[in-house]
Amino acid sequence: MARAVTPRRKMINTTLAWSVGLLIFFPILWIIVLSFKTEGDAIKTPIEVLTSVWTFESYLVVQDRSDYFKHFSNSVIIAMGSTLLGILIAVPAAWSMAFVPSKRTRGILMWMLSTKMLPAVGVLYPIYIGFIKLGLLDTRLGLIIVLMLINLPIIVWMLYTYFREIPGEILEAARMDGATLREEVLYVLTPMAIPGIASTILLNVILAWNEAFWTLNLTAAKAAPLTAFIASYSSPEGLFYAKLSAASVMAIAPILILGWFSQKQLVRGLTFGAVK
């Protein structure tokens, strides 16, 4: 039986939730504020920053100096490409682990997850040399492959969790009706798991969009995504806070909007299986 929530308690909970939310969102909010200031005003005290003139100057400078749309299209292609390729590989993998597990399934799942604990810089040189030999350096295809590989454990794990919620009897019934393995996965399993697959896609697009180690180290002028766009405005010798903030806002805006509209699916995806 659900506990009754008093209005007072509801108000406290709401206030607390908003406070925590604002605290988490504050760095992004402050970046947005600084992006509308001049470099001179951006380094002043918070009160002076808020009361100084608001201007689009930094956005105009960034737009004039950098090819935003080239970086943006690279980010879209790399994030979407790596996620979809990962889904293509992960769906059959998660199916076999969820519905025909072997005694090693648990171990394989844990091993896959453990690869995420390896510091990326430890394999930078082997991958860099491999990319040179294969002609993949500074190509979108190269980044799609690498980002797919580094996110694959998460994709498999998420899909495995969703598939485990689907009764195996339904697939068995399909098999008895004469469905082949391909038809079983494509026409029975996938439609039932669409909410889970959508959540997985959303989360992995965000992860791939924000990835900043491989995207900086394996690109130069052609395939550089928005992470490289932001990095070009950071400097230890010279004040570029306003321009850096403007570049950051331009880089995170698309994913922020995507996250806003799909927050229900995201929350569902992240909490799936948490309560039974």
Next chain:
Amino acid sequence: MKLANALRAATAMSLLATGAVHAENLVIATVNNGDMIRMQGLTDDFTAKTGHTVEWVTLEENVLRQRVTTDITTKGGAFDIMTIGMYETPIWGANGWLVALDDLSAEYDVGDILPAMSGGLSHDGTLYAAPFYGESSMIMYRTDLMEAAGLEMPDAPSWSFIAKAARAMTDRDNEINGVCLRGKAGWGEGGAFITAMSNSFGARWFDEDWNAQFDTREWSDTLNFFVNMMTDSGPAGYATNGFNENLSLFQQGKCGMWIDATVAASFVTNPNDSTVADSVGFALAPDNGMGVRSNWLWAWALAIPAGTQKEAAAKEFIEWATSTGYIELVAANEGWANVPPGARVSLYENANYKDVPFAQMTLDSILSADPNNSTVDPSPYVGIQFAAIPEFAGIATEVSQEFSAAYAGQQSVEEALAKAQALTNDAMEAAGYR
């Protein structure tokens, strides 16, 4: 806009005239700072003159260093030209990773490059990178606060004067700190400053047998002097302050003195960004009466990685970007105060440039820095704020982390020096120096 359109038209005509058969597309890796961004804006001039086009990869200094190091050590070929510093150039040149710049044209006039710069960017007398701009370090101070304190800054002050002036100028009630200095961890941040300062106290990183020297009185004197002065007169939290944090404080009028890179002079005297632009004076970095000043020497330079397929076009770009013609181009578009400083002798003989308030002090600072004799006692390494050996960046980053922990009060100066001594000797032994 008119200039840009004219340059584009000239580019198109030039391409038609030359048939564009030999036109190359150069990929250049560079750092994000005012001079480099200015160069990117003027690239149309290079294209108009040669037909070659340019793509820029601009990265933050530390990211760039890692990125180009990965590429050059694996012969990746991602870049045709790299922006590197005085630390990397002699090491990479010795390893055969860079194209020697020993056949530049007569019009380029290699002899016009400041000897301190060409010396620091060479290995065995061969130039491997052309300086785009050079810098030393010097004192920037508030003339009004100095006057109010009843003191007069000498052209070449001592550390004891700086400490005295800092204490006299400090006014905590009005948020004025007598002196702002780098304390941030990192070999190129606080590590660079304290190393240059230690030279003037008679300290050195290694003796002639590559033994660490942090257990000497000279290092103890350096660090204790620094911590005492900053505790009395520095800003709160100075252990995390680097160039940008101190620039921000100085521009807001919260520092009496700031000892840092000479390129900062154009920022603090720019009335658009600095609230104290009209009351800034300059002086040489301090000494301690031992014959060595505490200023450093650095250059951002353009180099060609060995194995590039576009060596000829890359050399054409380097000649264009580091020429006297480029300096005149910047002066015509942005004014003489914004030309890249510290690279060419002729710039400092130019009557127009002599009017720039910080020009002479910048030159004097650069000329007083000698990377080959940076310490009072003899040392086995070249470099002032660094030792030009491959292991230095890693070791110095760790050492500066220990020093920053001491600045923050997390450990004593003695503890920091003992840890620095142990980790440096361990690393040098592992690398085979000892």
